[in-house]
Amino acid sequence: MENYRIDPAKGMEFGLYTLGDHLPNPIAGERISAEQRIHEFIELAQLAEQAGIDFFSVGESHQEYFATQAHAVVLSAIAQATEKIKISSSSTIISTSDPVRVYENFSTIDLISKGRAEIVAGRASRVGLFDLLGYDLRNYEELYEEKFELLLKINQEEVVNWEGEFRAPLKDARVLPRPQNGSLPIWRAVGGNPASAIKAGYAGVPMYLAHLGGPVASFKRAIDAYREAATQSGFDPTELPISTAGFFYTAETTQQAQKEYYPHINEGMKLTNGQGFPKQAFAQSDDLRTVINVGSPQQVIEKILYQHEQFGHQRFIAQMDFGGVPFDKLRKNIELIGTEILPAIKKYTAKQ
């Protein structure tokens, strides 16, 4: 775990992530400017740090209703504005990027932040960026696998010799600057599907598992499959960190939290995915056995601890700013996380 800068003695890490969406607030019916939204990301990271939150990450999306196409630039501003919080992408779309340039960007962010940068590499759930950036969708899978492998190789080797299909070969290439400690934690982004988790396991890389909704038990299957695949490939799964990522929102009562967050999720999903979020599934967030961490602080604490007991994961990252949630509500969430949720989670998950 040290390679990935994770100390189990300190308990499970808690982070925030934003996809970088830039959606209207469905209640007010208005959308803030991209400028204001980008400043929100930076301020959110600062507030998270002040509340003792471990981690903050920003996604890359190139479609309408997003503001963090240049997510590495936003992260670099966050690196400068903060001092101790870990910062990462969530995710970098490695398939449509040059791994050399991605590594240069993130090792620079690591130096600006003095050793706090990580990369989560994914392959895009929406694929408009293939046309925008000049890639063929038919190579969807191979682009990801080849470029992810190259990214790992650059991370492990200072002098790189490499040949592949989608990029010019590298001959005795030095990819500079190097990060503060010589390498960066690089994670593989995975949806809920065990098939995808198994691939991360075979490669022996840390896994980021996104979950929108559904039973905890079904995500446990993906996690078990990941660890089993890692073992089969000769890796020690106890050395491989797992993070989960999903919706989060807290308020005084569970019903208030559901009421405040649901319209943002539902309307935001309609605009970005074409379908709303079924209310019935969202309503089940009040059940311990479901994975959506929306509720009163006590409810959310119980749910996260139950998930930790089931998954044995090292980090949970929370998406609470989706769909135009007003900033004062985000501030209130961070306050509840800092004063009530984090202390409880750390207390019960720290390895003595």
Place this chain on the structure above:
Amino acid sequence: MHIVTLSGSNVGSKTRTAMDYTMNTISEKYPNADVTLIDLADYEVQFSDGRNFLDYEGDTQYVAQTVMDADAIIIGTPIFQASIPATLKNIFDLLPQDGLRDKVVSILVTAGSLTHFLIVEQQLKPILSYMKAQIVQDYVFIEEKDFHRKEITNDNVLLRIDQLVEDTVGLMETYRSMRKTQEEAYGF
């Protein structure tokens, strides 16, 4: 409440003839209904390649979005090679797995003979169920002999289309009010 009538083939006239009659029936019985006819013969729809339906362009995007925006869909389909046409299957492939959730779907079939009667039961309904549609169970089956020069000549068929329209609207309204009651009960 938005109804889409989807004529599922890009060739032939019988399904379209039946859909035109269906459209007229809807506007006579429900003059305020918001109805859109999509005849796949009028559009250049590309084959699904697995992307999110929002990411298609042109006719493909229009057809997918219109179907996704519907509260009820009346599908009209001929039977080709003992199955539904590829053009219609492609529409399902363009949409998300649960793309018909909260939608009422009813069916009208045109076929050469009664030999094809169970194709709806065995091939079309399983797709609709998988995609979470609320299906109007009775469908209208129209044989070749029920048509003459682009008109339906069998009164039994016409009466059944009237019933299909009524059942579609009825189920759509029932389902909407059921869902409203359920969602209000969540209290948020």
